[in-house]
Amino acid sequence: MVFKEGSDNVSIENLESILKCPVCNLSLKKHEKQYVCLNNHTYDIASKGYINLLLANQKKTKDPGDSKEMMEGRKDFLNKEYYNIFSEKLNEVVMLNVSESNVNILDVGCGEGYFLSKLKESIYNKKSNYAVNKEFDFYGVDISKAAITHAIQRDKNINFIVSSNFNLPIMSNTIDIIIRNFAPSDETELKRVIKDNGKLIVVTPGIEHLFGLKEILYVNPRKHEEKETIFEGFKLIKSTEVKYNIQLEDSVSVKNLITMTPYYWTFDNCMREKASDTSKLATALHFNISVYEKSK
Numbered sequence: 001m002v003f004k005e006g007s008d009n010v011s012i013e014n015l016e017s018i019l020k021c022p023v024c025n026l027s028l029k030k031h032e033k034q035y036v037c038l039n040n041h042t043y044d045i046a047s048k049g050y051i052n053l054l055l056a057n058q059k060k061t062k063d064p065g066d067s068k069e070m071m072e073g074r075k076d077f078l079n080k081e082y083y084n085i086f087s088e089k090l091n092e093v094v095m096l097n098v099s100e101s102n103v104n105i106l107d108v109g110c111g112e113g114y115f116l117s118k119l120k121e122s123i124y125n126k127k128s129n130y131a132v133n134k135e136f137d138f139y140g141v142d143i144s145k146a147a148i149t150h151a152i153q154r155d156k157n158i159n160f161i162v163s164s165n166f167n168l169p170i171m172s173n174t175i176d177i178i179i180r181n182f183a184p185s186d187e188t189e190l191k192r193v194i195k196d197n198g199k200l201i202v203v204t205p206g207i208e209h210l211f212g213l214k215e216i217l218y219v220n221p222r223k224h225e226e227k228e229t230i231f232e233g234f235k236l237i238k239s240t241e242v243k244y245n246i247q248l249e250d251s252v253s254v255k256n257l258i259t260m261t262p263y264y265w266t267f268d269n270c271m272r273e274k275a276s277d278t279s280k281l282a283t284a285l286h287f288n289i290s291v292y293e294k295s296k
Helices: 068-079 084-096 114-125 145-154 187-193 211-217 251-259 262-266 269-276
Strands: 029-031 034-036 042-044 102-108 135-142 159-162 175-181 194-205 234-248 281-294
Touching (some): 068 114, 068 145, 068 251, 084 114, 084 194, 084 234, 084 281, 102 114, 114 135, 114 145, 145 159, 187 194, 187 234, 211 262, 211 281, 234 251, 251 262, 251 281
Parallel strands (some): 102 135, 175 194
Antiparallel strands (some): 029 034, 034 042, 194 281, 234 281
């Protein structure tokens, strides 16, 4: 990111954006290969096509979020379509909640872009009988620069942004649908950016999610607790359950799956040995997809 303050040689074209300046919170407008606010804070569009709006004081480490190696493993795993059934159901839930003619969709914690690119592909594949007379803009935010670098490679026509879910670089009251897929976030920020009639779609693990993996890693594996997630300022309107089994046939896929889970961060030496010795894995994938509506 290039940051310039007080520059007097930048003219701003009338190209509206829902992105906001992380310094002064004014709207950013696109000018050639930059985004600029009225205070002339300037952010370059990277050569790969994404924009970095993560300020240094918003970082807890030099390179926050998942690493390049983790993203490469995640990309390899997801490209094998183990999560395709879940992805298709998530797409269906999103599309059932589209009501406006001009739709802004935001994926908070988008990772390397698999699910958002699948959603975009699904919407446009069905546009002739589903989304006629509708216009869509897609935004993906992740704190990991490595994740966004991979995401923009998936689809250069999605607005992928390096930023924090706790300081969303989005203007208030501009998003129709937010997707929060296993990602930490701030309720106040979610409520701020979403429109009054907007929908928050939250994915959480079902009680049997990855239980086959837990049986390998833990001496006494436990299923996830079944509990309703409450978001202040939102009301739950519908929940959908997705559950199916997958079979991994090689150690690389097992390793890549593990790096996608929170277990990766809590491994002890014994668990690492178990994981490295596992070449096949049968496990359930179990998701809860909950739709919340912003309370007025």
